[in-house]
Amino acid sequence: MQSLIRRTLMSRMLLVWSLVLAATFVYTRPAMAEYGDVVINNYSDAAGMRPVVFAHWFHRVRFTCKVCHADLGFKFKAGGNQINMLKIIDGKYCGACHNGSIAWSVSNCNLCHSGKPGTPTQVHESTLQELATPAKATVTK
Amino acid sequence: MNYLPKLMQFALLSVLLNAPAAIAAQPAKESAGKAAPVVSAASASQAQPAAAIPQAIPFNRLMRVAPRRHLPPPEDGLRDPASAETAFLQPPLEVFPALPQTQSGLGNGVNWVAALNDGKITPRWDRLDPTAEAMVMDMSIVRVPKSTMPDVVFPHKQHTQWLDCSNCHPDIFVPQQGANQISMAAIILGQKCGVCHGKVAFPVSECRRCHSQPKVEAQPKQVDAKGGAKP
Numbered sequence: 001m002q003s004l005i006r007r008t009l010m011s012r013m014l015l016v017w018s019l020v021l022a023a024t025f026v027y028t029r030p031a032m033a034e035y036g037d038v039v040i041n042n043y044s045d046a047a048g049m050r051p052v053v054f055a056h057w058f059h060r061v062r063f064t065c066k067v068c069h070a071d072l073g074f075k076f077k078a079g080g081n082q083i084n085m086l087k088i089i090d091g092k093y094c095g096a097c098h099n100g101s102i103a104w105s106v107s108n109c110n111l112c113h114s115g116k117p118g119t120p121t122q123v124h125e126s127t128l129q130e131l132a133t134p135a136k137a138t139v140t141k
Numbered sequence: 142m143n144y145l146p147k148l149m150q151f152a153l154l155s156v157l158l159n160a161p162a163a164i165a166a167q168p169a170k171e172s173a174g175k176a177a178p179v180v181s182a183a184s185a186s187q188a189q190p191a192a193a194i195p196q197a198i199p200f201n202r203l204m205r206v207a208p209r210r211h212l213p214p215p216e217d218g219l220r221d222p223a224s225a226e227t228a229f230l231q232p233p234l235e236v237f238p239a240l241p242q243t244q245s246g247l248g249n250g251v252n253w254v255a256a257l258n259d260g261k262i263t264p265r266w267d268r269l270d271p272t273a274e275a276m277v278m279d280m281s282i283v284r285v286p287k288s289t290m291p292d293v294v295f296p297h298k299q300h301t302q303w304l305d306c307s308n309c310h311p312d313i314f315v316p317q318q319g320a321n322q323i324s325m326a327a328i329i330l331g332q333k334c335g336v337c338h339g340k341v342a343f344p345v346s347e348c349r350r351c352h353s354q355p356k357v358e359a360q361p362k363q364v365d366a367k368g369g370a371k372p
Contacts, residue, residue, distance in 0.1 A: 032212050061262045064266050064275065066304050108226070116218075128331055
């Protein structure tokens with residue numbers, strides 16, 4: 001009995017390990033965008049638009065975190081706000097500023113929809129991402 | 142069935158600890174695929190006789206060579222250079238050199254706290270009112286980790302310059318001393334401090350910015366052992 005449990009445990013462990021190793025080796029990510037760049041792609045790809053890339057560095061020189069994450073209600077979760085164009089046009093989320101009065105208006109589609117097609121929702125260069133795909137940063141010289 | 146989540150956690154942490162080994166896979170692949178044709182073209186310009194050095198002996202095998210950083214949007218690998226508007230986006234290096242840098246260069250490489258305090262940037266506290274000012278609370282909290290790591294100082298001041306109390310309390314941290322279990326494992330997995338640090342705020346690899354206060358206990362013990370007077 002004991003050894004049976006041990007054996008199943010071992011094989012589970014092997015499975016988990018091979019999955020983890022496969023993930024680290026197969027999924028290489030050559031992107032070297034800025035720390036804190038967020039890709040939002042819940043709907044864009046499916047709707048035939050490029051994924052949205054949001055740059056934290058660009059916005060945080062203009063606004064404190066509080067403006068977006070407290071006043072405008074952006075949750076701390078990439079892709080976790082179910083943003084869509086209707087909400088934006090109605091002045092919510094990005095639309096609270098990208099309305100032609102605080103910042104350029106919604107009609108500049110591709111300034112927001114700038115990601116390479118197929119890029120999944122992510123926080124670029126996040127610690128977790130570095131763990132899952134450590135091979136990314138290896139550019140020689 | 143209970144042990145599965147534990148196993149997953151273990152596997153994740155093991156990957157973290159074994160990261161250098163995994164990193165090695167990439168240069169190996171690259172040199173196998175690309176180096177051969179490159180050598181013939183580039184060796185003439187390089188001083189060393191590249192053909193004589195077996196490829197299996199690179200000087201740094203496991204160390205990660207610093208990647209090119211802060212690339213302009215069309216080259217950053219995330220944005221689509223095929224879209225004309227990508228070229229309109231601002232390259233980070235138009236801005237960063239004017240801001241105070243961190244020594245480590247990790248994250249954005251920018252010391253955002255210093256940038257704010259030096260007045261190099263004036264991020265709005267209110268979306269519409271450029272004169273609105275933050276409600277800053279100056280209270281530091283010291284946490285004593287159960288290890289040799291120096292104590293952690295959490296300064297409310299620098300956090301309240303950027304954030305509202307409701308960003309952290311009560312969802313991420315219960316506003317009560319001693320009520321919050323914090324571990325490095327949790328932080329690396331994106332909980333507690335790791336909700337922001339490691340994603341937008343400076344990453345956890347800058348250990349010393351948080352572990353900034355020498356352990357108080359360590360000092361008197363050393364003095365005692367040497368038989369010296371207590372300070």
